[in-house]
Amino acid sequence: MKKPSSKIREEIARLQDQLKAAETREAERIGRIALKAGLGEIEIEEAALQAAFEDIAGRFRGGQGATTRAATGRRNAGDDRTGGDTSAAVAPGADAGDAGEA
Template sequence: MKKPSSKIREEIAKLQEQLKQAETREAERIGRLALKAGLGDIEVEERALVSALEEVAVRFRKGSGRAARPASAPAAPGAAQGPSGEA
């Protein structure tokens, strides 16, 4: 039997809340680690820091069987960019 759309919407809402909570936990964990590593004291442009963290992510993904860079990841530093600063 097919589920009514109201049930599907309820499930979607629950999953969105679970996703939000998981992302919050992940952000807090990464934030604590970044502070522990001393990144809170460094004055650096956000873009440069994101680029450096992407390099770290690639380094740790190597050998784990995961793709080196997800398709939705921002372009590498120095890549052509549009007027909004995005590739």
């Protein structure tokens, strides 16, 4: 028997909530590590910081293409899990641009 569309919508909404929670946990973890490393105190363009993170991710994945993507600013489809909002990955819980300012 097929599921009614209302049940499918409910399941999609539940999965979207789970995805959002998982992305929040990941962003908070990376943000805490970035702040411990002192990135909150450095004035750096968000694009440059994202490129550096992409290079790091490429090194840990063992891929050769990370430097090319970072240099060109282009990604493969599906590479940007945050939908273009990189502030969550940089310093969740704090404004990325204001994290090091007093």
